[in-house]
Amino acid sequence: MWQPGRTQLAAIKSVLFALCLVPFAHLVWGVAYDALGANPVEAVTRSTGWWTLFLLCATLAVTPLRRATGANWLLKLRRMIGLFAYFYVVLHFLTYVWLDQWFDVTAMAKDILKRPYITVGFTAFLLLAPLAATSTDAMRRRLGRNWQRVHRFIYLIAIFGVLHFWWLVKRDITEPAIFGLVVAGLLGVRLSRSLRQRALPGRPGAGNLRALSPGE
Amino acid sequence: MLIRKPSDVPPSEITPRSVYLRRREFVKQALALGLLAPVMPAHAQPATAQKLPGRPSAFSTTEKLTKYEDVTGYCNYYEFGTGKSDPSVYAPRMKTRPWSVMVDGAVRSKREFGIEELLKLAPMEERVYRHRCVEAWSMVVPWVGYPLAELIKRVEPTAGAKYVAFTTRVDPDTMVGTRLPVLDWPYVEGLRLDEAMHALALLTFGLYGEVLPNQNGAPVRVVVPWKYGFKSAKSIVRITFMEQQPRTAWNMAAPSEYGFYSNVNPEVDHPRWSQARERRIGEDGFFTPKRKTLMFNGYADQVASLYTGMDLRKLF
Numbered sequence: 001m002w003q004p005g006r007t008q009l010a011a012i013k014s015v016l017f018a019l020c021l022v023p024f025a026h027l028v029w030g031v032a033y034d035a036l037g038a039n040p041v042e043a044v045t046r047s048t049g050w051w052t053l054f055l056l057c058a059t060l061a062v063t064p065l066r067r068a069t070g071a072n073w074l075l076k077l078r079r080m081i082g083l084f085a086y087f088y089v090v091l092h093f094l095t096y097v098w099l100d101q102w103f104d105v106t107a108m109a110k111d112i113l114k115r116p117y118i119t120v121g122f123t124a125f126l127l128l129a130p131l132a133a134t135s136t137d138a139m140r141r142r143l144g145r146n147w148q149r150v151h152r153f154i155y156l157i158a159i160f161g162v163l164h165f166w167w168l169v170k171r172d173i174t175e176p177a178i179f180g181l182v183v184a185g186l187l188g189v190r191l192s193r194s195l196r197q198r199a200l201p202g203r204p205g206a207g208n209l210r211a212l213s214p215g216e
Numbered sequence: 217m218l219i220r221k222p223s224d225v226p227p228s229e230i231t232p233r234s235v236y237l238r239r240r241e242f243v244k245q246a247l248a249l250g251l252l253a254p255v256m257p258a259h260a261q262p263a264t265a266q267k268l269p270g271r272p273s274a275f276s277t278t279e280k281l282t283k284y285e286d287v288t289g290y291c292n293y294y295e296f297g298t299g300k301s302d303p304s305v306y307a308p309r310m311k312t313r314p315w316s317v318m319v320d321g322a323v324r325s326k327r328e329f330g331i332e333e334l335l336k337l338a339p340m341e342e343r344v345y346r347h348r349c350v351e352a353w354s355m356v357v358p359w360v361g362y363p364l365a366e367l368i369k370r371v372e373p374t375a376g377a378k379y380v381a382f383t384t385r386v387d388p389d390t391m392v393g394t395r396l397p398v399l400d401w402p403y404v405e406g407l408r409l410d411e412a413m414h415a416l417a418l419l420t421f422g423l424y425g426e427v428l429p430n431q432n433g434a435p436v437r438v439v440v441p442w443k444y445g446f447k448s449a450k451s452i453v454r455i456t457f458m459e460q461q462p463r464t465a466w467n468m469a470a471p472s473e474y475g476f477y478s479n480v481n482p483e484v485d486h487p488r489w490s491q492a493r494e495r496r497i498g499e500d501g502f503f504t505p506k507r508k509t510l511m512f513n514g515y516a517d518q519v520a521s522l523y524t525g526m527d528l529r530k531l532f
Binding site: 031037038039040041042099100102107110111114115116117167168170171172 | 300485495506
């Protein structure tokens with residue numbers, strides 16, 4: 001399997017960084033030139049939410065893709081994708097707090113308690129913060145085995161993200177259903193692998209830890 | 217009847233017709249020169265819209281009008297797709313001639329009305345109404361039409377007529393949205409007879425002084441300004457008078473979310489979102505907070521008496 005060299009990896013990362021900024025650039029341009037249609041706040045909310053879900057799916061796709069192809073270097077892109085997911089969810093949250101609710105704390109508290117789609121969305125947003133905060137190499141070393149435990153929350157976050165989208169649409173569930181299928185597939189691959197490994201005698205649970213060592 | 221006119225917006229703030237027409241003039245000129253031809257699909261070319269003037273009405277609000285582009289480009293019309301811009305893309309292909317409306321059920325003179333006959337039935341009025349969508353956004357639209365009561369009186373409802381149902385056309389060839397069971401087609405909406413007879417309920421044929429663009433419900437729709445937008449059925453082919461409350465599209469799709477009445481009410485939330493505030497399209501948004509939603513969309517003085525003694529939380 002092809003492995004990129006140092007400079008090649010740096011180039012790949014730069015391109016990925018630029019690509020992840022495209023939706024943001026589009027929104028900035030759209031706001032500046034009033035090109036986001038009749039309801040720009042809705043457009044920004046939808047776009048930032050959509051890209052958060054897309055990037056969450058992308059981080060979840062890294063491991064299955066790496067295992068399927070043997071392209072272990074993909075793992076080196078995962079942190080950046082995850083942090084961009086966090087970047088877009090922060091924008092999404094700020095859009096809600098500022099442009100949609102206009103800092104009306106009472107109204108937002110009511111929303112979070114009363115409306116299931118906001119409850120799960122807000123929970124997913126809160127759960128994502130520790131993942132972003134512990135994404136550095138230093139934090140990873142400090143947390144040791146706990147690092148993985150913390151980062152397994154991504155599975156729950158992705159499920160909550162899909163529910164958040166699913167429960168807010170009025171009638172046409174096509175898009176949330178597609179995200180739901182993707183997340184279900186990506187989690188299903190993991191589940192079936194871990195079940196198969198548990199069934200193998202002599203390797204109790206070893207597969208998951210080994211899978212994460214970049215040198216494999 | 218007491219008619220109050222909100223006068224907090226000076227007339228000087230209302231977009232003059234010459235200004236809102238300017239952009240369309242530009243588009244027409246560009247089309248004439250063939251400039252937009254490479255970027256515009258054939259069906260998106262604006263037909264030369266036929267004029268449909270109406271005399272001014274005391275029911276009109278003096279609030280700032282929502283831009284023509286937004287009124288015609290940001291629509292919910294699921295027969296043409298669930299995206300807000302889908303109707304403006306797909307609806308122009310729908311043929312609105314010939315067109316007729318069957319009026320039947322509990323009336324003395326049931327019959328079919330041709331669209332030309334309906335257009336001449338009563339003098340046209342321009343009514344500038346607030347339009348509040350159940351999704352918590354709103355517009356101000358200069359509709360052209362006449363009171364629905366004008367038609368109802370002519371067909372003479374019998375004593376058994378308690379409700380009116382409006383049926384929207386289903387044409388899978390042009391209404392691409394109806395190929396999917398998003399709603400139970402055809403789209404049916406309804407009103408209680410006294411609601412339908414109310415002077416504010418408008419049988420509508422135009423907006424901005426021209427015939428309705430297809431995406432806004434051509435060639436004939438109703439506009440019921442004190443109710444959420446989905447109550448105002450578009451592209452009507454049948455009006456049926458009945459004794460029982462009709463089964464309506466959104467109510468059947470989600471009975472706990474969309475009641476039969478669906479009067480605009482800031483105190484009764486949609487189960488999934490608040491109805492206390494709304495975003496006025498083109499005005500509230502970036503750096504302006506959403507505005508408070510008014511009871512009955514600001515038409516309480518005119519319509520509240522229709523609901524005396526009713527628990528509007530239960531009959532939402």
